[in-house]
Amino acid sequence: MTGYVLRRLGQAVLVLWAAFTVTFVILYLLPSDPVSIMLAGGQGGEQSTADPAQVAALRAEHGLDDPLPEQYAHALWRTLHLDLGTSIQNGAPVTTLIGDAVPQTLALAAAASALALLLGVGTALAATAVRRAWLRTTLQALPPLGVSLPTFWVGLLLIQVFSFRVPVFPALGNEGLASLVLPAVTLAVPVSASIAQVLARSLRTALAEPYVETARAKGASRSRLHLRHALRNAAIPTLTLGGVIVGNLLAGAVVVETVFSRVGLGRLTVSAVNGQDIPLVQGLVLLAATVFVVTNLVVDLLHPLVDPRLRLVGGARAPRRRTRNAGDVEAERVLVGGAA
Amino acid sequence: MRSSTSRSAAVLVAALATLTACGGGASNAGGAADATPVRGGNLDVAISVDSGCIDPQQVGNNDALNIGRQLVDSLTVQDLDGRIQPWLAQRWEVSPDATTFTFHLRPGVTFSDGTPVDAAAVKANLDGIVALGAKASLGSTYLQGYTGTQTPDAQTAVVTFSRPSAQFLQATSTMSLGLLSVPTATADPATRCTGATLVGSGPFVVGSYVKDDQTVLERRTGYDWAPTGAKHAGEAYLDTITYRVVPEAGVRTGSLRSHQIDATTGIASQDLPQFDGNGFWTQRRANPGIPYNFFPNESRAPFDDVRVRQALSKAIDREQLASLLNPGDEAVTSALSVSTPGAPDDAADLARDLAGANRLLDAAGWTRGADGIREKAGRRLTFTVLFWQPTSAVLELVQQQVREAGIDLQLKQGTTADTAAQQSSGDYDVLFYNLTRSDPDVLRTIFSTDTRNVNQRPRGAVDDLLAEQSSTTDATQRAQLVARASQLLVQEAHSIPLIELSTVIAASDDVHDLQFEGSSRLWIHDAWKQS
Numbered sequence: 001m002t003g004y005v006l007r008r009l010g011q012a013v014l015v016l017w018a019a020f021t022v023t024f025v026i027l028y029l030l031p032s033d034p035v036s037i038m039l040a041g042g043q044g045g046e047q048s049t050a051d052p053a054q055v056a057a058l059r060a061e062h063g064l065d066d067p068l069p070e071q072y073a074h075a076l077w078r079t080l081h082l083d084l085g086t087s088i089q090n091g092a093p094v095t096t097l098i099g100d101a102v103p104q105t106l107a108l109a110a111a112a113s114a115l116a117l118l119l120g121v122g123t124a125l126a127a128t129a130v131r132r133a134w135l136r137t138t139l140q141a142l143p144p145l146g147v148s149l150p151t152f153w154v155g156l157l158l159i160q161v162f163s164f165r166v167p168v169f170p171a172l173g174n175e176g177l178a179s180l181v182l183p184a185v186t187l188a189v190p191v192s193a194s195i196a197q198v199l200a201r202s203l204r205t206a207l208a209e210p211y212v213e214t215a216r217a218k219g220a221s222r223s224r225l226h227l228r229h230a231l232r233n234a235a236i237p238t239l240t241l242g243g244v245i246v247g248n249l250l251a252g253a254v255v256v257e258t259v260f261s262r263v264g265l266g267r268l269t270v271s272a273v274n275g276q277d278i279p280l281v282q283g284l285v286l287l288a289a290t291v292f293v294v295t296n297l298v299v300d301l302l303h304p305l306v307d308p309r310l311r312l313v314g315g316a317r318a319p320r321r322r323t324r325n326a327g328d329v330e331a332e333r334v335l336v337g338g339a340a
Numbered sequence: 341m342r343s344s345t346s347r348s349a350a351v352l353v354a355a356l357a358t359l360t361a362c363g364g365g366a367s368n369a370g371g372a373a374d375a376t377p378v379r380g381g382n383l384d385v386a387i388s389v390d391s392g393c394i395d396p397q398q399v400g401n402n403d404a405l406n407i408g409r410q411l412v413d414s415l416t417v418q419d420l421d422g423r424i425q426p427w428l429a430q431r432w433e434v435s436p437d438a439t440t441f442t443f444h445l446r447p448g449v450t451f452s453d454g455t456p457v458d459a460a461a462v463k464a465n466l467d468g469i470v471a472l473g474a475k476a477s478l479g480s481t482y483l484q485g486y487t488g489t490q491t492p493d494a495q496t497a498v499v500t501f502s503r504p505s506a507q508f509l510q511a512t513s514t515m516s517l518g519l520l521s522v523p524t525a526t527a528d529p530a531t532r533c534t535g536a537t538l539v540g541s542g543p544f545v546v547g548s549y550v551k552d553d554q555t556v557l558e559r560r561t562g563y564d565w566a567p568t569g570a571k572h573a574g575e576a577y578l579d580t581i582t583y584r585v586v587p588e589a590g591v592r593t594g595s596l597r598s599h600q601i602d603a604t605t606g607i608a609s610q611d612l613p614q615f616d617g618n619g620f621w622t623q624r625r626a627n628p629g630i631p632y633n634f635f636p637n638e639s640r641a642p643f644d645d646v647r648v649r650q651a652l653s654k655a656i657d658r659e660q661l662a663s664l665l666n667p668g669d670e671a672v673t674s675a676l677s678v679s680t681p682g683a684p685d686d687a688a689d690l691a692r693d694l695a696g697a698n699r700l701l702d703a704a705g706w707t708r709g710a711d712g713i714r715e716k717a718g719r720r721l722t723f724t725v726l727f728w729q730p731t732s733a734v735l736e737l738v739q740q741q742v743r744e745a746g747i748d749l750q751l752k753q754g755t756t757a758d759t760a761a762q763q764s765s766g767d768y769d770v771l772f773y774n775l776t777r778s779d780p781d782v783l784r785t786i787f788s789t790d791t792r793n794v795n796q797r798p799r800g801a802v803d804d805l806l807a808e809q810s811s812t813t814d815a816t817q818r819a820q821l822v823a824r825a826s827q828l829l830v831q832e833a834h835s836i837p838l839i840e841l842s843t844v845i846a847a848s849d850d851v852h853d854l855q856f857e858g859s860s861r862l863w864i865h866d867a868w869k870q871s
Contacts, residue, residue, distance in 0.1 A: 031761030039477055040760040047775050048400055048477035049785040049792055058474040090392035091530025164594040171595050172584055261586045263553040276757055
């Protein structure tokens with residue numbers, strides 16, 4: 001077990017390094033540079049006609065005129081010492097900027113995932129338990145619908161109805177629990193839909209297994225069959241979804257925080273990417289990569305707890321095989337996150 | 341306001357569309373003079389962008405400049421007619437060659453930390469802005485050629501330049517050269533950005549700043565030095581102003597309609613009719629400076645040929661462009677925006693003349709191809725405009741207009757990063773942007789071959805005119821030089837102005853006396869709210 005965790009940690013370091021390097025390369029391949037963008041005023045800004053010599057001085061101050069390998073080595077060395085540098089846009093330490101944004105996004109993500117779990121599991125159970133055919137079909141159609149609704153549109157619709165038309169919830173800001181409701185619902189829609197989709201499919205598969213038939217023959221009630229026997233087995237593929245869900249939450253936060261004018265990692269990411277604020281983007285990518293790595297590790301460690309078979313038979317072999325898959329998913333998510 | 345039935349119907353439809361019922365109430369427009377100001381309360385203002393900094397000396401972003409304006413006072417103030425009037429400086433003298441400016445400061449003014457606004461503070465600020473360099477993206481450009489400030493006594497500051505700088509007097513009225521206390525002016529730029537050490541002498545002080553969320557300003561107690569032209573001299577009427585960052589245009593519109601905010605300058609033009617009457621008011625003012633322009637690159641074909649540039653300019657119907665955004669708006673009339681002091685009237689040279697455009701292109705050897713687009717020596721008359729601004733409707737109309745003359749305009753929407761990269765590479769046919777500055781010297785900073793040389797052209801007669809106006813202190817004389825320069829820029833089509841950028845205040849009827857200052861930014865000291 002210890003060897004397994006150590007191996008995973010080694011892989012994690014590799015993933016973080018890859019994320020760091022890929023972001024660095026992408027940011028330098030992009031046209032323009034943070035200083036030019038700042039002087040062009042950014043969005044809603046005024047053109048600056050600053051003296052070219054002063055502009056060059058500002059570039060030099062941020063080390064943007066050093067040779068590329070030197071900049072990379074410097075940034076990597078700094079990061080290894082847990083110094084993420086300062087934002088080019090306003091000079092604030094990257095750790096402070098991220099630290100200020102994390103609690104708000106965490107609250108949003110926690111509320112959204114709790115809601116998504118409730119909705120997702122509820123929908124999946126209902127869709128497999130209901131006997132009326134039309135209701136079953138309707139419930140089964142909900143997850144694909146939820147996945148395909150654009151988050152942006154859902155958010156604006158909710159604001160329009162529950163804030164502008166019927167003033168129940170505030171449209172803006174982070175203050176109080178009331179301001180969390182609409183954003184959490186918006187973010188929960190796609191996440192709950194993917195949970196429901198995977199869980200419903202697994203439940204249907206589980207319910208067709210011979211052991212369910214056996215249990216039924218022994219006189220188990222429908223609800224016992226469903227909740228006690230099928231659900232536990234069906235939960236495993238859903239658990240594997242953990243990393244993807246965290247990815248959805250972070251990506252969704254970008255849209256939700258913008259629509260609902262909330263502070264958080266999503267908004268910070270948007271402004272960092274728009275300004276090509278290299279240290280800030282890299283700090284955010286490293287954070288996202290760390291979250292994915294940790295989530296997937298936790299998910300893998302949880303598997304044996306949910307599924308006793310992984311503990312009893314070939315306990316070491318089964319996770320190793322899974323590991324490779326999880327690693328692929330991680331790398332993929334990190335790349336997608338870096339380019340977004 | 342509700343003169344025609346169709347207008348009322350439009351308002352009604354818009355109101356139904358958003359489905360927000362609001363109490364009728366008294367519909368006093370913002371400038372209602374008969375009402376007595378009420379003290380207290382908070383004004384919620386929505387802004388669209390947070391650039392991570394609220395230090396007026398460092399920012400170049402309109403929303404941040406609006407916040408900064410309430411925090412700092414300036415040596416002078418520019419009224420809405422463009423005249424420079426006393427504020428922290430009671431009077432001033434300018435040397436005939438526009439290199440020495442002597443300001444006599446008003447006594448008894450203090451920063452909110454209690455330190456006096458004196459000559460030493462003026463020196464610390466101007467020196468500080470020069471030290472900030474490009475970080476003071478606007479202020480540093482106003483101080484090009486700055487050699488120093490002498491302080492013969494506590495109330496007198498003598499500012500000198502190595503070369504004539506007539507624009508400096510107007511620059512002293514901007515928030516970009518607004519005065520901060522000496523400890524602030526010498527503090528770490530990054531800390532200043534967060535508002536933590538930002539101490540000015542303005543009618544409001546920083547209460548709190550949370551990036552991407554909100555900035556709260558609090559009334560400065562004891563404030564008693566409002567600028568010439570303000571409706572009252574003493575403390576601001578409002579207790580607080582809360583600037584809330586709302587990135588989504590639709591959410592700003594809905595928040596104003598549902599009274600979750602009181603006012604904003606961030607309503608998209610298509611949504612503005614909703615706020616005309618029925619519990620709201622709007623007020624519009626063109627931003628002074630250079631209006632939205634096509635700046636042709638004259639170092640290469642096809643715009644190295646003056647006839648092609650002129651043809652492009654003549655093919656544009658500016659009346660149509662202006663009425664597209666707001667029916668009844670005036671078309672752009674010169675290389676300068678109409679609200680810029682000394683803006684001339686070159687409307688005759690900017691009228692649409694399609695026949696003239698066709699004649700010029702024929703003469704230049706561009707003949708119509710099969711699809712109606714002109715060609716010359718196997719090359720099509722086509723060029724691409726890269727833009728990030730919310731102006732696609734205007735540009736698409738231009739595209740249709742110039743096509744009638746056989747010019748193929750391609751539009752490409754990008755990000756500010758894309759346009760910044762294009763500008764610094766110099767690889768473009770045409771640049772598209774505007775620049776807010778309430779002094780005609782803005783023409784020199786953009787067009788002169790000594791400065792940016794946006795056209796990448798060789799030196800010409802216009803550069804002498806632009807240089808001469810920058811060393812002319814007599815207002816009438818200077819205006820004449822500016823008029824000649826503007827006319828040359830327009831006639832030789834170095835400047836192809838399209839449309840004015842206007843700032844529009846939209847506010848609830850409860851909000852009174854929220855008004856523009858000389859640079860079309862907000863002045864909130866006089867504003868008050870009906871409780």
